[in-house]
Amino acid sequence: MAKLALLRHGESQANAANVYTGWNDVPLTDKGRRQAWAAGEKLRQLADFSPERIHTSVLSRAIETANIAAEAAGFLYLPITKTWRLNERHYGALRGLDKDVSRKIFGKEQVLEWRRGFDAVP
Template identity: 45%
Template sequence: MRTCMTVRHGAERRTLMMTGAKLVLMRHGQSLGNEANLFTGWNDLDLSANGHEEARRAGRLMRHHGFLFDAAHSSMLKRTIHTLHHCLDELDQSWLPEYRSWRLNERHYGALQGLNKDDTIARYGREQVQQWRRSFDVTPPAVKPDSPHHPGNDPRYASIPRCDLPCAESLAMTMKRVLPYWQDMLLPALRQGQSLLVITHGTVMRALIGHLDGLSPEETQTLEIPTGTPLVYEIDKAGAVHRIGYLLPPT
């Protein structure tokens, strides 16, 4: 399928013709946790009213640029699932096979989950909170095994060995969890020529972009990921990855 699209590559606006398999990565629309400035993590909060519209708008944008996908992937949290369904409705591709995985879940923020970020700064100090949020290998305080925030106590993860489920994660730990899904599920399909839509979360986007773009840990941890904005890659049959850029609305 040939697709002509307008993208942002760095600060430059480009119109490009693509002929290979497409990978579109997208952070979910704004969530209620984003709106309330919370550490959300694996808490299953829905989209805000603005987030629902961001998701619909992203779907309309992809349809305008002629995207046709072979499969769709999301995390097991409703803010990505609902974003995906809005996109597929707008694309008129609701029939696509959908795959959901805990490996695409947001970073687990441990005992910080559900806390307001400003309140947490007031309690622990800005420097400490910034280390928990954006350092590559600093892990926030762990959630206790009997806590309702521990994924081992959530029935949706009952089939996953408890020892594999996180009680808190750094960005480095999130990357270690996410990359097997890239290697085992996404890359093989892309090398076969399938185009994929992946709706996930901000930290997972950092992990995937850092890997795909060959970024250093320092570069990866500083990435800013907008909500509801499709990021496009092209993958050839040899598995070579080419970053195209964020999809832009027509002018």
């Protein structure tokens, strides 16, 4: 049976600052690097899990997370495929804006529709 492990990047500087990033290429924080290592250790403990490839976006926070997790899991030998198609959602005009401020300006419902909907564009 095929298995798939999905891993989100560790905390980025934008996450720590509570601002929208989207396609902005922001680095991980030290906390994000520790989270990536911990995730890799958990992957190493999975029974019967032997991936053939690692896929990541082209954003540095995701690439660094993949590299750190692969090292912790013992998967550094795996090929890595990078594609923009795995990039985080593009937040358009919200990029760089504080998330709490955006909810005050536009309302919680509108921001939720932009962040989780498929048709609305900020």
